[in-house]
Amino acid sequence: MRLSLRSPESGSHPNRASRLIVGSAAAVGVIYGYDVGASAGALLFLPGDFGLTTAQAASFITILGVGQLIGALIAGRLINAIGRRGGMLLVTAAFGVFALTCALAPNLPVLDVSRLLLGVAIGISTVAAPVYVAECSPTTNRGGLVIVYQLANCIGIMLAYAAAYLLAPTESWRWILGVAAIPAIGVFWVLCTRMDTPRWYVMKGRHQHAEEALRKLDPKTDTAHALAELQAALDTQAAAGPRRRAETLRVLVHRPYLRALVFLVGLGAIMKLTGINALVYYKPLILQSMGFSGYTSLLLIPAGIQVVTAIATTFSALKVDRIGRRPLMLTGLAVMAVAHGLIALTYFTGVRTTSMQVLAILGFVLFQAGFGLGLGALIWVYASESLPGPLRAAGASITLTVDFGINLFIAQFFLTILDAVGGEFVFLGFVVITLVSWVFMWKLAPETKGRSLDGIKDYWENGGKWPESTDAKGAATKQAESI
Incomplete structure (x- = not known):
């Protein structure tokens, strides 16, 4: 029996070791979501405390996005160098430290630097966590388990709005930003007891550690055979695909992977251009422009709406490996347009x-239901499984880099555009962008349900179609699964 049907990939359900890894990554996702959502709550009180102008208030949001972009740019190489778990440890430590420095900032420059470094940690986490989960998950459950990370983001944003509502009477933006340090410390300790992925251990020649990790993920695994398959897959990828960043990019900008590059760049752009971060960052201010007032309307309503995202994301996590990626993505975009x-x-x-x-x-x-059902959940799935082997981390990094790059524009200029042209034309523009995004995904998005991580190369090498000689089940049995 091949590795793709044994070890963690083989079972229909992840074992305890896989669940612990997913849980750790999800906890990181909660903190990330909280840090992003807390910005909206803090923005109601921060300008008055520091005497900020509208532009400076927007910069409070933008500086976090600058850090996210930097983090996404370096994440691929970083987690290949220090490991998936190593990247997660670095992230959680940074979450704790910089949440505290934000809360204790005596002036705007200290706050901006702290927010920048916190953003770097967030950018790294958005690459490290999905790759970590994907490489320790069964094929039959991989999509759903990766989506758990997005579900955690939703919960984090919801908790941030709720915390802002509870703290609103005190107008304490410092507490809103600082409480994220508490779970970060706990998650760091938990991650210290976790292992890295078998694939990364083999990449580094640490075969004994890889064998131990394989046994933890599935005690029934034929470790000798599994290690041989992993090494063979890595050797094949090393021969077919270069390791250095410049060479990796050269592979991606030529056929057969140019189509994949276009898809991943478009995916990252669509994620933000369809409006999610404009709403997450500025929903309280948007609600004010619609005539809403009071902390219950401005903070508790967004928290309640975020519950809808969590429900939709949960549905996507439960059904993605049965329904497939494409149907959920296209349905979600259609709902967002409406x-x-x-x-x-x-x-x-x-x-x-x-x-x-x-x-x-x-x-x-x-909007939140459509986003949670499709884009919000599936960007992590597609970013972590749309490229084989050594290209995978680079592909995830490219998607998130584009995502965060566009996020900078949204964060800095959305309020200005909203004031200049009015909400009617801003959201009409979002309708057009979302419909174009639907067509883009319909044309380019692969259906990776049931396919092995390294088997995705067959799709791109066949011109964006799965070879007729293999179906999803056949691919799972014939390809060496990446763990």
Whole structure:
């Protein structure tokens, strides 16, 4: 029996070791989501405390995005050098330290530097965590387990809004930002007891550690055979694909992987251009522009709406390995387009009645449901499984780099654009972008359900189609699975 059907990839359910790894990555995702969501709550009180202008308030959001971009740029090489778990340890330590320095910042420069470094940690985590989970997950459950990380992000954002609401009477933005240090310390300790992935150990020639990791992931694994398959896969990838960054990029900009590069770049762009971070960062201010007032409306309603994202993401996690990636992605984008249309309609009417506010909330709910069902969940799946072997970390890094690069523009200029052209045209623009994104995904997104991680090369080498000689089940049995 081949490795793709044995070890963690073989079973229909992950064992305890796999669940612990997924749990650790999910905990990192909660902290990441909290740090992003806390920005929106803190933004209600920070400008008054430090006397910030609108541009400076936007920069408070943007500086975190700059750090995220830097982190995404270096993440691929970093986790290949120090390991998937090593990258996660670095991230959690940084989460704890810089959450505290943000909370204790005596002035704006110290706060900005702390936010920048916190953003770097977030950028690294968005590459390290999904790759870590993907390489320790069964083929039959891999998509759902990777989505758990996005579910954790949703929970983190929801907790951030809830914490901001509870702390709103004190107007304590320092507490809103600083409490993230507490779970970071706990997750760091837990990660110290975890292992790295068998694949990374083999990459570094640490075969004894790889054997121990394989046994923990599945005690029934034929470790000698599994190690031989991993080494053979790595040797094949080393011969077919270069290791240095410049050579890796050269492979990606030529056929057959140019199509994959276009897909991953587009995926990263779509993630932000369809509006998610504009809403996460500025939803309280958007609600104010719609006539909402009071902390219950500005903070508790967004927290409640975030629950919808968690529910949709949970559904996606449970069904992605049965329904498939493409149907969920396309359905989610269609729902998002409708949602943007409803929000634009409330602006076009110019009416601030209760019925219009209810329609606006319905639009936000539908947007979060569509996002959680498709893009929000599946970007992590696609980023971690759309390229084989040594190209995988680079591919994930490229997707997140584009994602965070566009995020800088959204963070800095969304409020200015909203004021200049009005909400009706901003959200009408989101409708158009989302529909274009639907067509893009329909044309280029692969269906990787049931396919081995390294078997994805067959898709790109066959011009963006799976070879007729193999189906999903056949691919799982014939390809050496990446662990």
